[in-house]
Amino acid sequence: MIAALALCLVTAQQPAPRVLVWGGDAEGGAPFVEADPRDPSRVRGFDVEVAERIARGLGGDRRAQFLQVQWSNIDQSVERGDFALGLSGVEDTPARRARHAVTLPYFEFREVLAVRPADAGRIHGLADLRGRRVATLGSTIAYDLLMQARDSTGVLPISYDDDVHPYGDLVTGRVDAVLLDHIIAQRALRRRGGIGFVILLDQPVAIGHYVGVLAQANAVLRDSIDAVLREAMRDGSLKQIFRRWNVWDDTQRTFFERVLRTSETATGAATATSGQALAYVPSLARAAVVTLLVSILSMALAVVVGLTLASGRVYGSAVVRVATTIYIEIIRGTPLLLQLFVIYYGLAGVVRLPAFLAAVLALGLNYAAYEAEIYRGALEAVPRIQLEAARTLGLSELQILRLVRGPQALRYALAPMTNDFVALLKDSALVSVITVVELTKETAIYATNIGSWVVPGALCAVVYLAMSLPLARLARRLERRWQTP
Amino acid sequence: MSAPPLLVIDRLRVRYETRDVLRALSLEVARGELVALMGPSGVGKTTALRAVAALQRFDEGQIVVDGFVLAPGPLPPESRLGVLRRRVGLVFQAHALFEHLTAQSNVTLALRHVLGKPRVEADTIATRLLSELDVGTRAGAWPRQLSGGEAQRVAIARALALDPALLLMDEPTAALDPARRSALGATLRRLCEQGRGLLVATHDAEFARAHADRLVNLT
Numbered sequence: 059m060i061a062a063l064a065l066c067l068v069t070a071q072q073p074a075p076r077v078l079v080w081g082g083d084a085e086g087g088a089p090f091v092e093a094d095p096r097d098p099s100r101v102r103g104f105d106v107e108v109a110e111r112i113a114r115g116l117g118g119d120r121r122a123q124f125l126q127v128q129w130s131n132i133d134q135s136v137e138r139g140d141f142a143l144g145l146s147g148v149e150d151t152p153a154r155r156a157r158h159a160v161t162l163p164y165f166e167f168r169e170v171l172a173v174r175p176a177d178a179g180r181i182h183g184l185a186d187l188r189g190r191r192v193a194t195l196g197s198t199i200a201y202d203l204l205m206q207a208r209d210s211t212g213v214l215p216i217s218y219d220d221d222v223h224p225y226g227d228l229v230t231g232r233v234d235a236v237l238l239d240h241i242i243a244q245r246a247l248r249r250r251g252g253i254g255f256v257i258l259l260d261q262p263v264a265i266g267h268y269v270g271v272l273a274q275a276n277a278v279l280r281d282s283i284d285a286v287l288r289e290a291m292r293d294g295s296l297k298q299i300f301r302r303w304n305v306w307d308d309t310q311r312t313f314f315e316r317v318l319r320t321s322e323t324a325t326g327a328a329t330a331t332s333g334q335a336l337a338y339v340p341s342l343a344r345a346a347v348v349t350l351l352v353s354i355l356s357m358a359l360a361v362v363v364g365l366t367l368a369s370g371r372v373y374g375s376a377v378v379r380v381a382t383t384i385y386i387e388i389i390r391g392t393p394l395l396l397q398l399f400v401i402y403y404g405l406a407g408v409v410r411l412p413a414f415l416a417a418v419l420a421l422g423l424n425y426a427a428y429e430a431e432i433y434r435g436a437l438e439a440v441p442r443i444q445l446e447a448a449r450t451l452g453l454s455e456l457q458i459l460r461l462v463r464g465p466q467a468l469r470y471a472l473a474p475m476t477n478d479f480v481a482l483l484k485d486s487a488l489v490s491v492i493t494v495v496e497l498t499k500e501t502a503i504y505a506t507n508i509g510s511w512v513v514p515g516a517l518c519a520v521v522y523l524a525m526s527l528p529l530a531r532l533a534r535r536l537e538r539r540w541q542t543p
Numbered sequence: 544m545s546a547p548p549l550l551v552i553d554r555l556r557v558r559y560e561t562r563d564v565l566r567a568l569s570l571e572v573a574r575g576e577l578v579a580l581m582g583p584s585g586v587g588k589t590t591a592l593r594a595v596a597a598l599q600r601f602d603e604g605q606i607v608v609d610g611f612v613l614a615p616g617p618l619p620p621e622s623r624l625g626v627l628r629r630r631v632g633l634v635f636q637a638h639a640l641f642e643h644l645t646a647q648s649n650v651t652l653a654l655r656h657v658l659g660k661p662r663v664e665a666d667t668i669a670t671r672l673l674s675e676l677d678v679g680t681r682a683g684a685w686p687r688q689l690s691g692g693e694a695q696r697v698a699i700a701r702a703l704a705l706d707p708a709l710l711l712m713d714e715p716t717a718a719l720d721p722a723r724r725s726a727l728g729a730t731l732r733r734l735c736e737q738g739r740g741l742l743v744a745t746h747d748a749e750f751a752r753a754h755a756d757r758l759v760n761l762t
Contacts (some may be wrong), residue, residue: 441639443635443637443639444639444641444642446598446635446639447633447635447639447640447641447701448641448652449598449621449628450596450598450628450631450632450633450702451628451652451653451657451701451702451704451705452624452625452628452629452653452657452705453652453653453656453657454621454622455621457656457657461652461656462641462652465643466641466642466643469643540643
């Protein structure tokens with residue numbers, strides 16, 4: 059036992075392996091980071107090569123080791139110590155600089171609009187998009203720009219969780235423009251064979267920079283990395299990386315010269331600082347209203363469809379019983395997330411539902427399956443002898459349901475229904491995947507932009523509780539009122 | 544010429560899968576007559592009452608209630624049983640009161656929704672019925688607040704709401720003490736005096752001998 063412990067200590071004291079663990083999101087894809095098609099266990103992209111160049115530059119035969127992390131969680135993960143350096147098209151923002159150790163910028167990008175070819179002559183900037191739907195990736199500088207433009211010029215920002223669907227929805231007409239980094243826009247255009255939309259490259263909405271992000275306590279390593287990056291700019295190795303990935307142009311040359319000349323710590327487009335955190339409160343309030351609306355409408359749909367399904371199962375013919383059972387089992391047996399995607403994207407070829415309607419439909423039809431089982435159980439819990447007693451009194455089946463079975467079943471169903479509504483309130487967070495910005499999504503955006511989950515998380519929890527607790531209280535009061543002694 | 548019997552059960556046979564629960568039961572109940580259907584538990588007394596109330600299908604024989612004929616085979620749809628429902632009342636052994644309604648509302652339910660009487664009239668009738676059965680003061684009570692004897696009398700009042708000519712009762716003395724049994728006997732006699740026929744399934748021989756006009760033994 060002691061020998062084993064000693065062995066552990068010796069092992070622990072051995073020098074750390076010479077690796078630079080860096081985090082990025084391969085889901086973001088090329089040219090940043092993507093799984094290598096020839097060997098999907100490896101990643102490739104200009105950020106991969108930048109990380110390798112940094113590791114080499116740090117000396118001692120160090121090599122770079124990739125760790126997959128969700129893009130929006132890079133800041134939190136690096137601060138937790140999951141990896142030393144976050145690189146994956148990480149944007150330079152004042153908030154990030156305030157909360158983390160940030161490297162000097164190594165790439166300059168332009169926030170550019172993409173529009174349908176027919177609109178290219180009419181749209182030159184955000185000012186031309188008053189009242190129009192403009193898509194972007196959540197938690198980005200572009201998103202902040204759109205939020206500012208919403209207040210100043212009246213554009214309607216639509217937030218996505220990925221940077222592929224915005225362009226698809228632009229082509230199909232669900233949105234009128236996309237605002238994102240020019241290399242993301244160019245990649246999307248290449249994927250579509252150069253047709254479907256045009257990029258307003260010459261009229262950038264803003265300029266931004268990619269940086270590496272490290273834990274605040276890791277400033278020494280950050281300084282070493284800065285030195286490596288400067289060296290890579292001087293010796294042309296960074297330029298070669300960008301050339302290989304077709305993202306090099308004259309603006310990068312000017313940008314490199316500026317960085318080397320001033321050793322600047324460039325700042326990106328204006329975004330929220332912690333001091334401006336209060337500015338998010340109205341957005342959170344709006345998102346809370348969306349959550350409440352989605353939940354209430356979905357629950358109403360779930361109750362109506364659930365009652366129909368339950369009636370089918372209890373009173374229907376064999377065919378109806380089988381059909382309702384199949385619906386319930388399919389809906390309960392597949393993820394809600396999948397159902398959301400199918401209704402919003404899968405059906406887009408047949409019927410192009412607005413995101414809000416698709417969200418209410420998906421949640422409502424999903425919860426209907428659960429409600430149906432609650433109502434069926436509640437209907438069957440009413441003693442059969444009471445139904446027979448009602449029959450001997452000459453009541454019709456419909457009257458028995460309305461006057462005897464239904465009212466008693468409702469009492470049995472009330473508690474599980476309340477439970478379901480509270481669950482639905484929280485499940486409504488999933489609808490952000492189809493661009494509906496509700497409370498959790500808005501909180502994530504808020505947290506990413508200020509670089510901390512503490513205040514946004516607490517605020518979000520308070521709002522959810524403020525919505526669910528009164529509901530539980532109302533349900534208890536109703537139960538008490540309906541409870542016969 | 545004497546009046547035709549209120550209830551005629553003729554060679555009634557009920558099978559559950561391969562077992563005969565009732566085989567060739569025949570009996571008659573006249574108006575104003577209290578007939579006790581006797582026999583030990585499991586002999587088919589409840590099944591016979593349920594068949595008369597059209598809650599239970601039967602395989603052979605015939606049941607005629609005041610001219611309404613029930614034939615063997617599947618139960619007719621409720622839409623064709625309206626006449627029977629108004630002629631036959633059934634008091635279940637477990638009373639089967641509607642738990643979400645007060646005693647008063649248990650009685651007014653059929654008055655309002657089957658006979659279509661206005662609320663005030665239904666309430667007047669219910670109050671009279673409950674008072675006649677000595678539970679007038681319990682009109683506002685919920686079923687769970689009633690004692691066994693009270694619940695039974697509310698159930699009788701509910702069954703009488705449609706003023707049926709024939710009242711069926713299943714084991715009415717099962718949960719009653721001797722004093723209550725005697726009071727129940729007097730109540731049933733009074734119902735007979737009103738011209739109703741009563742068929743009471745019971746295994747309580749003493750009660751049957753004391754209050755019934757006729758005993759029919761099932762073995």
